[in-house]
Amino acid sequence: MNDNEFLRACDALIGAPHVLRGADQAHDMAPYLSDWRKRYTGRALAVLRPADAQQTAAIVKLCAEHDIAMVPQGGNTGLAGGATPDVSGRQVVISLRRLDxxxxxxxxxxxxxxxAGCLLANVQQAAQNAGRLFPLSLAAEGSCTLGGNLxxxxxxxxxxxxxxxxxxxLGLEVVMPDGALWDGLRGLRKDNTGYDLRDLFIGAEGTLGLITAATVKLFPRPAARMTAMAAVRTPAAALALLNLAQEVAGPLLTGFELISDFCLQLVSHHFPAQRYPFAQPHAQAVLLELSDNESETHARQLFERLMETAFARGIVEDAVVAQNLQQSQALWHLRESIPLAQAEAGLNIKHDIAVPVSRVADFIDATDPIVQRIAPGARMVTFGHLGDGNLHYNVMAPxxxxAHTFLRQFQAPVTRAVFDSVHAHHxxxxxEHGLGQLKRDEAAHYKSPVEVALMRRLKIAFDPNGVMNPGKVLPD
Incomplete structure (x- = not known):
């Protein structure tokens, strides 16, 4: 079967309007061929847009039979090039957006x-309509999809x-690389009947199979939320505040974000409507939130006790407490605007890293001077989820x-130094961004040979012909 015969077979399976190919449809194909950051741009034999799991399975089976590599794609909001085809023009992009x-x-x-093609925001709304909460929340929730999130x-x-x-x-529906459809959509909290196949596909970036649907957990909607921005002197002080918040609030502590002063200044500079939250600058800020299922009164009492203790111990220098939902959203908007402010400021060296929570402050204190020795005057855009040890440790030009000159000269040595420090801090x-093609080789460098070998065995077992998102996660 030649290319034209293959494409006609695709037309028959999913309808010609949903098989994008050729020069006359280059404009329609273009959004599927570049990643969100425009770091990678590939070519494709076609962009295929099946309507449901059965059509997806049929398309995957056809591709497998003709040894055509497939690149699964959701909202195409990934930050590591995991959903972008290569430049050969021999791969097909399978877009899941119609599975919504x-x-x-x-x-x-x-x-x-x-x-899998449901927008994350729509999943959240469906849960809310049922009086429940789906708590996965990120800046791209209006454009990213559930399948991509998983x-x-x-x-x-x-x-x-x-x-x-x-x-x-809790459960997945997955099309295997040979086109077989696995229905693992179980809404069970306990199922001890063998290997946990579900977890193999989550985080695999479409290299083992193509997720078409998922069963996810919902939670009771909180009766009250309390949000504040607290100023602290150092990352170590932020860690002390985290420990105190966990002692006082326990599982009611929902969010705890570390934000350097430079991040806040950057947002205020590029988006003047978003005002700097404090009367004077402070080296670090923490955005924290409690979610309480009991009452607003109970939440406020806990919050007041937490902040009073933090001030009494000298942990917190200043604080802005949201008095209503609008003010809470404004504080979160400050946090979520940091990547947009970075984009306005120009290209920078980005790192999505994590260390044990207890070592976040040590990592920053150790790594900042190393970066300055390599690239004197570089500006650090450090923010992230201190509560789980995940930092967006980004480096801007002096x-x-x-910015382009800075990246050409310093991206490789700075990234190597940062990754070495991450490794040294375990x-x-x-x-949370995945490996894709951006960090594929670096991950293999830092993983043990045993771990890499086990991952390769899994890949071969699930995808012996290497047709499912090749060139991602594992080096060729």
């Missing part, structure tokens, strides 16, 4: 089953209380230095 149905909400079982094991702002995507998922070079 909420199949079932079981409020009594606190579960929801949705297809494929990269997304984290977000509520991991501290609810866990990341893997911990929120004031007045061209951390990981990718916490």
């Amino acid at each position: 149905r909420i199949r079932q909400v079981d409020a009594a079982n606190h579960t929801l089953t949705a297809e 494929s990269t094991n997304a984290g977000g702002t509520a991991v501290l209380r609810y866990g990341n995507a893997r911990e929120l998922c 004031e007045g230095v061209d 951390g990981t070079i990718s916490a």
Whole structure:
């Protein structure tokens, strides 16, 4: 079967309007061929857009039979190039965006089953409509999809209380690389009947199979939320505040974000409507939130006790407490605007790393001077989820230095130094963005040979012909 025959077979399976190919459809194909950061741009034989799991399985089977490599894609909001085809023009992109149905909400079982192409925001809304909470939340929730969240094991702002995507998922429906469809959509908290296949596909970035639907956990909606921005002197002081908050609030502590002063200044500079939250600058800030299922009164009492103790111990220098939902959203908007402010400021060297929570301050104190020795005057854009040890440890060019020139000269040595420091602090070079093609080789460098060999065996066992998202996660 030649290319034209293959494409006609695709037309027959999913309908010609959903098989994008050729020069006359280059404009329609373009959004599927570049990653969100425009770091990678590939070519594709076609972009295929099946409507449901059965069509997806049929398309995958056809590709497997003709040894055509497949690149699964959701909202295409990934940050590591994991959903971008290579430049050969011989791969197909399988877009899951049309698989966008909420199949079932079981409020009594606190579960929801949705297809992989559902926007995360729509999953959240479906849960809310049923009087429940789906707590996975991140800045791209209006454009990222549930399948992509699971494929990269997304984290977000509520991991501290609810866990990341893997911990929120109970069951999956997956198309295997040969086109077989596995229905593992079980809404069970306990199922001890053999190997846990579900967890193998979560975080695998579509290299072992293609997720078409998932059953996820729901939670009671909180009766009250309390949000504050607290100023502290150092990351170590932020860690002390985290420990105190966990002592006082226990599992009610939902979010705990570390934000350097430079991040806040950057947002205020590029988005003047978002005002700097304090009367004077402070080296570090913490955005923290409690979610209480009892009452607003109970939440406020806990929050007041926490902040009074923090001030009495000299941990906190200043604080802004949200008095209503609008003010709470404004504080979170400050945090979520940091990546947008970075984009306005120009290209920078980005790192999505994690170390044990207890070592976050040590990591920053040890790594900042190393970066300055390599790239004097570099500006550190450090923020992230202190509650789970995940930092976005980003490096901007010095004031007045061209960003492209800075990246060409310093990206490789700075990244190597940062990753070496992460490794020395027993951390990981990718916490929530995945490996894709961006960090594929680096991950293999820092993993043990045993771990890499085990991953290769899994890949071969599930995808012996190497047709499912090749070139991602594992080096060729």
